Amino acid sequence: MTEDEIFEAIRSDPGPDVLPVASSEAVAEAEEAIGYPLPSLLRRLYLEVGNGGFGPRGGIIGVRGYDFWKSDIFADITDLFSSSGDFVVLQNGDGLAQVPSLEGAAAEL
Secondary structure (H helix, E strand, O other), rough: HHHHHHHHHHHHHOOOOOOOOOOOOHHHHHHHHHOOOOOOOHHHHHHOOOOOOOOOOOOOOOHHHHHHOOOOOOOOOHHHHHHOOOOEEEOOOOOEEEOOOOOHHHHHH
């Protein structure tokens, strides 16, 4: 499948939990926090389909303005990548878990 075909498949049926689209400012802020441009498909999905909530297992995490899970770990990918680096966030079957990073644990030794 091409990127356009994937985009159209998601846009035609994003699921019941899709959120309103993200602003271009929120996408740019996330890219700055991550330190890299978002993949073009993901960027397009945020701007044209929704700011997260689409996809399997609770959906894609959004950029600033997204707080689908009302998480106490992080609110969006900007928060996730702006954290101190002492923790890593993992997703398992029960949701999200924040665990100490190896770098953070090594600093405590």
